[in-house]
Amino acid sequence: MPNASHPHPPPPAPDEPYELTVLNPSTEEVVATVPGATAVDVDRAVTRAAGAQHTWAGLAPGDRARALRRFAAAVDAHLEELADLEVREAGHTIGNARWEAGNVRDLLDYAAGGVERLCGRQIPVAGGLDVTILEPLGVVGVIAPWNFPLPIAAWGTAPALAAGNAVLLKPAETTPLTALRLAELGRESGLPEHLFQVLPGAGRIAGDALVTHPGVAKIVFTGSTAVGKTIMAKCADRVKRVTLELGGKSPNLVFADADIEAAAAAAPLSFLDNSGQDCCARTRILVQDTVYERFLSLLAPAVEAVRVGDPADERTQMGPLISRAQLDRVRGYVSDDLPGIRGRCPDGPGFWFPPTVLTGLAPDAPAATEEVFGPVAVVLPFRDEAEAVRLANATEYGLAGSVWTRDLGRALRVCGAVAAGNLSVNSHSSVRYWTPFGGFKQSGLGRELGPDALAAFTETKNVFLNTEV
Ligand code: NAD
Numbered sequence: 397m398p399n400a401s402h403p404h405p406p407p408p409a410p411d412e413p414y415e416l417t418v419l420n421p422s423t424e425e426v427v428a429t430v431p432g433a434t435a436v437d438v439d440r441a442v443t444r445a446a447g448a449q450h451t452w453a454g455l456a457p458g459d460r461a462r463a464l465r466r467f468a469a470a471v472d473a474h475l476e477e478l479a480d481l482e483v484r485e486a487g488h489t490i491g492n493a494r495w496e497a498g499n500v501r502d503l504l505d506y507a508a509g510g511v512e513r514l515c516g517r518q519i520p521v522a523g524g525l526d527v528t529i530l531e532p533l534g535v536v537g538v539i540a541p542w543n544f545p546l547p548i549a550a551w552g553t554a555p556a557l558a559a560g561n562a563v564l565l566k567p568a569e570t571t572p573l574t575a576l577r578l579a580e581l582g583r584e585s586g587l588p589e590h591l592f593q594v595l596p597g598a599g600r601i602a603g604d605a606l607v608t609h610p611g612v613a614k615i616v617f618t619g620s621t622a623v624g625k626t627i628m629a630k631c632a633d634r635v636k637r638v639t640l641e642l643g644g645k646s647p648n649l650v651f652a653d654a655d656i657e658a659a660a661a662a663a664p665l666s667f668l669d670n671s672g673q674d675c676c677a678r679t680r681i682l683v684q685d686t687v688y689e690r691f692l693s694l695l696a697p698a699v700e701a702v703r704v705g706d707p708a709d710e711r712t713q714m715g716p717l718i719s720r721a722q723l724d725r726v727r728g729y730v731s732d733d734l735p736g737i738r739g740r741c742p743d744g745p746g747f748w749f750p751p752t753v754l755t756g757l758a759p760d761a762p763a764a765t766e767e768v769f770g771p772v773a774v775v776l777p778f779r780d781e782a783e784a785v786r787l788a789n790a791t792e793y794g795l796a797g798s799v800w801t802r803d804l805g806r807a808l809r810v811c812g813a814v815a816a817g818n819l820s821v822n823s824h825s826s827v828r829y830w831t832p833f834g835g836f837k838q839s840g841l842g843r844e845l846g847p848d849a850l851a852a853f854t855e856t857k858n859v860f861l862n863t864e865v
Contacts, residue, residue, distance in 0.1 A: 410436050411435070411436040413434070414431075414432040414598070414601075415429045415430065415432060416429065416430045416431075416569050416572060416597070416598075417429050418485050418571070419570070419719070420484050420485070420487070421486065421716040421719065421746060422707055422715060422716045422746040424747075427484050427485055430573070430576070431596075432597040432598055432601065432602065433597035434597070434605075435601060435604075437597075437602070438564070438595055438597075438605035438606055438609060439609065441564055441590075441593050442535055442609050442612060444589075445562035445563075445564055445590055445593060446535055446611055447590065448562050448588050448589060448590040449532070449534055449535055449560070449562035452588055452591050453560035453561075457514075458512060460558065461508045461509070461511040461512060463585075463587055464504050464505075464507060464508035464511070464557060465505060465508045466585040467504050467582050467586075467587055468505045468508065469501075470584060471501040471504060471578070471581055472501045474497075474577075474581060475494060475498060475501070476497075478493075478497040478500070478574055479494045479496070479497045480493070481573050481574050482496060482497065482545065482546055482574055485545070485572075485573045485574065486542065486545055486570075486571050486718060487715040487717070487746075487747070488670065488707055489712045489713065490707060490709070490712075491710065496544060496547050499546070499547045499550070500546050500550040500554075500578065502829050503547070503550040503554040503555075503829050503845075504554045506829050506830060507554035507555045507558035507849065507850065510555070510558050510849070511558050511559075511850075514558075514850050514851070516528035516530050516856070521860065523862060523863060523864045524862045524863045526859070526860050528856050528859075529857045530854035530855075531855050531857055532854060533637060533853055533855060534562070534613040535612050535613055536552070536561045536563050536612070536613060536616065537564050537606035537607070537609075537614070537615045538563055538564070538565045538566070538615075539603050539606065539607075539615065539616070539618070539627075540552075540565065540566065540567050540618055541568050542567075542569075542673075542718050543674065543675070543769075544670070545574050545575060546575075546578070548641075549574075549578065551641075551829075551833075551845060552618075553565055554849075555844075555849035555852065556614075556853040557591070558850050559851075559853035560854075562593075563591070563592045563593075564593050564595055564606060564612070565592070565593070565595070566596070566597060566599075566603050566606055567594065568619075569596075569598055570718055570719055572596030575594045576594050576596060578594070579592055579594040607627050610634065613636065613637060614637035614639070614853065615631055615636060615638050616638075616639045616641075617639070617640050617641070618640075618641040618642075619641075620643055621642040621643040621792075621793075621838050621839070624642045624840070627640070638841065639834075639841065639842035639844065640835075640841040640842065641675070641833075641839075641840045641844065642675070642793075642835060642838060642839050642840045643675060643767040643795070643838070644675045644677070644794075644795030644796060645679060645680060645765065645791045646679065646793070646795055646798075647680045647681075647682050647791075647814070648667075648680065648682065648798045648824070649682045649784050649788060649798065649800065649801075649814075650663075650681065650684065650800045651684050651800060651801040652684040652686045653801055654802060655802065656691055658822070659800040659822075660691055660694035660695045661698055662823070663678070663695055663698065663773075664751065665702070665713065665824075666678040666824040667679045667772075668702055668713070668714050668751050669714070671714055671715055671716065671717050671749070671770065672769065672772060673717065673718060675795055675796075676795055676818065676826040676827065677769075677773075678773070678824055679767075679768065679772065679773045680764060680773070680776065680787075681695075681753075681773055681776070682784055682787050682788060683778070684777070684778060684784070685777040685778065688775075692755065692775065695737065695775070696737045696753075699739050699751050699753055700737070704739060704740060704742070704748070704751065714741075714751065716746045716747040716748050716749075717748070718747065719747060720747055722747065722769065723747040723748075723749060723770075725768075725770070726769070726770030726772060727749070729763045730752055730754070734754050734757070734763075735755050735756045736753045736754040736756075737752070738750050738752055738753075739752070749770055749771055750771070753772075753773050753775060754772065754773070754775070755774070755775050757776070759776055759787060761774070781806060781809070781810065784810070785813040788814045788816075789813075789814060789815050791837075792838045793816075793837060793838055794816040794835055794836030794839045795817060795818065795836075796816055796817070796818040796819065796820075796826045797816045797818075797820075798819070798820050798823065798824050799819065799820075799822075800822055801822075815836045816836050816839070817833065817835045817843075818833055827845070828845070829845050830845070830846060830847070831845060831846050832846035832847075832849075833846065
């Protein structure tokens with residue numbers, strides 16, 4: 397029986413039943429068990445989704461937009477319930493979970509606003525009229541990770557639906573509950589039956605069935621770079637469209653001319669938010685050598701002051717890691733003898749790891765180059781702007797980054813030189829639903845969110861009408 401605690405059982409038959417066990421990461425108590433989708437379930441879902449998509453794409457744009465606004469209103473009416481579920485299945489702090497549920501509502505509203513604005517073009521030609529038509533792709537598979545189960549499910553789902561597609565969403569093994577509730581809310585709000593279906597299941601069973609199914613036109617995958625590469629290779633077999641949002645090891649560059657107090661105050665939550673299980677976490681803090689000691693002396697009390705504990709408590713800033721496997725993985729990077737700053741966390745049941753800053757590591761140490769995906773950052777000194785950029789780019793990833801400086805010219809130069817998709821100056825913001833998001837290098841392929849989100853779920857058809865006959 398494959399489940400989250402047995403990541404590599406032998407491959408099952410396509411219709412062999414299995415269950416997912418959902419644990420509360422802060423108590424280790426079972427929250428629910430959920431039947432896992434088999435390859436046969438996926439096949440049936442694709443057939444049903446294709447029928448629903450045909451009808452959906454034929455609706456007037458205004459009617460599709462209204463249906464998505466009703467879905468957004470249903471999410472809005474159940475924000476607290478969704479947030480509570482996110483706290484219990486993912487261990488997110490209640491403040492973050494409320495924001496995440498609100499983000500789903502906003503994504504649906506924003507996508508609804510794009511339905512009537514999804515325009516083709518008229519291109520000048522001789523002897524006729526040339527127009528482009530943006531057609532929906534058909535059935536889209538969205539494969540989501542466990543670190544932001546609600547928002548990332550909606551990043552793909554909302555624009556895909558708005559552009560006239562059906563969506564099959566496969567949530568991560570450990571976090572299927574909010575996705576299942578979202579699908580119920582979609583149905584209750586009046587979305588056509590089978591248009592948006594959730595297939596909770598194991599990646600190599602339900603996920604793989606979506607990736608390889610000939611009836612699925614596009615895969616939107618968010619997860620690890622290793623799995624993303626295998627998915628891209630399988631999609632190549634059918635030239636299936638693919639968007640990949642993968643890992644990160646993002647730099648936070650602090651120059652000597654910056655507001656050092658502000659930079660040190662902002663640094664902890666830039667890598668501790670969501671217990672560091674954030675693809676944009678600023679886990680490589682690069683500090684100019686002339687202010688290195690001062691920065692560390694300000695950073696230490698700020699890290700130690702982060703409140704770690706019960707995620708349902710309104711005052712909590714950081715909760716547990718998602719699972720025992722993730723806890724073991726993070727522990728593997730942090731031996732007790734490494735110098736640095738350590739915060740506090742609860743002991744007893746739950747997957748707890750304290751806020752941790754490592755100093756004195758070589759720039760090529762595993763903790764300084766690999767995505768730890770836990771509350772762990774490294775601090776490295778640099779001499780000048782050229783070395784800062786070189787260190788920032790010394791990674792296979794290129795998702796996000798921050799630059800702290802008061803020099804506007806330097807801010808623009810460094811943003812130009814750092815190879816990453818999402819940069820911020822004197823701030824750590826990365827994600828807004830109305831600005832584009834995605835990675836350079838091995839952090840991903842394609843962009844989500846922002847004004848072009850719907851277009852990524854269309855095929856452009858060019859039509860020439862001859863006016864000379
Ligand atoms: P993961 O790659 O293990 O799993 C992600 C999803 O893929 C899950 O739903 C899983 O079931 C599924 N999956 C696993 N194997 C599969 C297969 N062979 N075929 C099809 N589907 C399969 O990643 P994770 O541990 O859940 O998530 C953490 C990773 O996600 C981190 O690397 C993080 O950086 C990345 N991430 C990236 C972004 C971004 O936008 N760039 C956002 C969030 C998370």
